[in-house]
Amino acid sequence: MSAAASPLLEVKGLRMHFPVTEGVLRRRKIGEVKAVDGIDFAIARGDTLGLVGESGCGKTTTGRCILRLERPTGGAILYDGIDLATVERSALRALRRRIQVVYQDPYSSLNPRMKVGEIIGEPIKVHGIERDARRRAARVAELLMLCGLDPSFADRYPHEMSGGQRQRVGIARALALEPEFIICDEAVSALDVSIQAQIVNLLEDLRERLGLTYLFIAHDLSVVRHLCHHVAVMYLGRIVETAPTDEIFDNPLHPYTQALLASVPVPDPDVEAARAFRPVTGEVPSPINPPSGCVFHPRCPIAVEGCRSARPELREVRPGHFVACSEVV
Amino acid sequence: MAALLEVRELRTEFRTGAGLVRAVDGISYTVEPGETVAIVGESGSGKSVSALSILRLVPDPPGRITGGTIRFAGRDLLRLSENEMRQVRGGEIGMVFQEPMTSLNPVLTIGRQITETLEQHRAMDRASAQRRAIELLSLVGIADPERRLRQYPHMLSGGMRQRVMIAIALACEPKLIIADEPTTALDVTIQAQILELMKDLTRRLGVALVVITHNLGVVARYANRVNVMYAGRIVESGSAAAVYRTPQHPYTMALLRSVPRLDRPRRSRLDPIEGQPPDLTRLDRGCSFRPRCRFADEGCAAARPALETAGERDHLAACFRRGALLGAEAAE
Known part of the structure; x- marks a missing residue:
């Protein structure tokens, strides 16, 4: 929906339900966690889609399904025409060269016993792209420079670097296989603000220079607004609103999106002093036993009787702006 | 004062x-x-x-x-x-830390952790400590406080645990x-x-x-x-x-x-602080x-x-060029 001409990635009706089991000797399934419960989105080549929402909304699980770290329980993930949800393992290997990931925590996603050069060089070796060690080292140096690090960092260990430098290594590793699509899962969330801005600029430069496409999974709305072309807001396994970035931030229509935006304090005491603010009440319900009808209705300030029974589907209320709420006209 | x-x-x-x-x-x-x-x-x-x-x-x-x-x-x-x-x-002095799961004792009920504070610092007996604990939980916006008192930290959500931490911090009427x-x-x-609650x-x-x-x-x-x-x-x-x-x-x-910033027009690039924090x-x-x-x-x-003082009273900065930089900044 976000891309008119054949998107690079198209997710259709994606479902990831995890069984909840009980018992040690005989495991019985007693329920399901509907981590992702029927979502659709598309990303055009060269675009960045921001997938936002709070913990447990299913944004990370969605990313894991695209990487096929989980096998989805329903729906299709069309990547350049191939369905990642059902593709054979053998075909998956080739596809993984094209799809890479950058994780949140550069402390735990880099092997502490490997030098930076080995960390970045390993995927090149594993995928048999460059078997010659000298040429591989040259490629690692190139990647380090591309990510704003001195090539001498190849001889360091992750613990000898700062958080921002480590995240640059994580990005260099993701770029090693020359992918076209990168999933950034909270890639800048653990960084201090001054460093965060460096990494945001780096991601933006790389996208332009290398023609990359990003799925940017995050909870920080101000970073998402800065970096993304389109935004999809998730709540309890579903997309409740999606639109081009400026449209969704200037004119949020779903009550949950409005609550999320209002919850972010602006770094300006004058603006904050003038702003009337009441936080949305209640907490996110359990995805094991989600509310009937619209999943947001127990916390929604504008819910009506009908919201308890009917699940609203995404509908286009303005050009390119989709909202799953029956009360939005 | x-x-x-x-x-x-x-x-x-x-x-x-x-x-x-x-x-x-x-x-x-x-x-x-x-x-x-x-x-x-x-x-x-x-x-x-x-x-x-x-x-x-x-x-x-x-x-x-x-x-x-x-x-x-x-x-x-x-x-x-x-x-x-x-x-x-x-x-x-009351204390509230970042991770309520590690600051609360996992093997004690919520109620016990609040009454313990009151018994220690206020020499209250069990019954009055219990009444005060219920009062405190209502104060921090926890519904059904009698039931919550009997629960353990892992049974509560992150937000709820932080409310309990605030209740404990407030228990002895700190300054x-x-x-x-x-x-x-x-x-x-x-x-x-949580922030609105703390402010209120x-x-x-x-x-x-x-x-x-x-x-x-x-x-x-x-x-x-x-x-x-x-x-x-x-x-x-x-x-x-x-x-x-x-x-x-x-x-x-x-x-x-x-x-x-969400309240400002989008910039084409962010303005980071280059370099790394010092060793x-x-x-x-x-x-x-x-x-x-x-x-x-x-x-x-x-x-x-x-x-040292930089312009307004009570506004201090540790910079040799304090008071002279705003002009330089604006000129760029």
Whole structure:
């Protein structure tokens, strides 16, 4: 929906339900966690889609399904025409060269016993792209420079670097296989603000220079607004609103999106002093036993009787702006 | 009116394998009764250690408070015995930490953790402590408090646990609460709930609050005054309005410019602070921000600037060029 001409990635009706089991000797399934419960989105080549929402909304699980770290329980993930949800393992290997990931925590996603050069060089070796060690080292140096690090960092260990430098290594590793699509899962969330801005600029430069496409999974709305072309807001396994970035931030229509935006304090005491603010009440319900009808209705300030029974589907209320709420006209 | 808390030249050091780290390197600030003071800074700036030092909770070894005074309600906390200090902690000074799951005892019920505080500090009997615990849980917005008292921390959500932490912090009617990143681990809608609750309660009960945070938006929304820390020192201090409107230290200026803002038009690029925070084992005698500062010159390498008045009363900055930079900034 976000891309008119054949998107690079198209997710259709994606479902990831995890069984909840009980018992040690005989495991019985007693329920399901509907981590992702029927979502659709598309990303055009060269675009960045921001997938936002709070913990447990299913944004990370969605990313894991695209990487096929989980096998989805329903729906299709069309990547350049191939369905990642059902593709054979053998075909998956080739596809993984094209799809890479950058994780949140550069402390735990880099092997502490490997030098930076080995960390970045390993995927090149594993995928048999460059078997010659000298040429591989040259490629690692190139990647380090591309990510704003001195090539001498190849001889360091992750613990000898700062958080921002480590995240640059994580990005260099993701770029090693020359992918076209990168999933950034909270890639800048653990960084201090001054460093965060460096990494945001780096991601933006790389996208332009290398023609990359990003799925940017995050909870920080101000970073998402800065970096993304389109935004999809998730709540309890579903997309409740999606639109081009400026449209969704200037004119949020779903009550949950409005609550999320209002919850972010602006770094300006004058603006904050003038702003009337009441936080949305209640907490996110359990995805094991989600509310009937619209999943947001127990916390929604504008819910009506009908919201308890009917699940609203995404509908286009303005050009390119989709909202799953029956009360939005 | 006398200040409620007066920190003077506080120094806390850590002995590490890499050398001596001056995590808190001579900081001074005051907190008046009932006001909210923010300590803002990035990782490693010393903001959390400064808070732990006030409570004398710095693990020793490797840490040690090596100098300064902490006057609270007329006494120097650094001169109290460990027993006296135990009465201050959780009694006269309430504490709220970032991760409620690790600050609450997992094997005690919520009720027991609140009544324990009351029995310890207030010598209450079980029954009245129980009644007070129910009162406190309602105060922090927990529905059905009688049932919650019988539950264990793992049965509660993150937001609910932080409400319990606030209830415990308030249990003995403290004059001061120290909150270290109280909402960092929480989702944004829950963070908003907890911050509004803390603001409402501190105002209503007249409790002063020292909140340690890295979130510039939280400071803007909730703090009366702010102390900006960098590399173990306070580099700027003043009313939140003055510090945000007319920042006087290049670090504060750069920090405020580096965050993307939802209320401003989108910029094509963010304005980061280049470079990395300094290695605290290798600080020289110059200004610690110098290597990342756009305005630094030779003078900045020769000596470390002291925290001194910059324009308005009570607005201090530790920069040789304080008061002269705003023009330079605007001219660009």
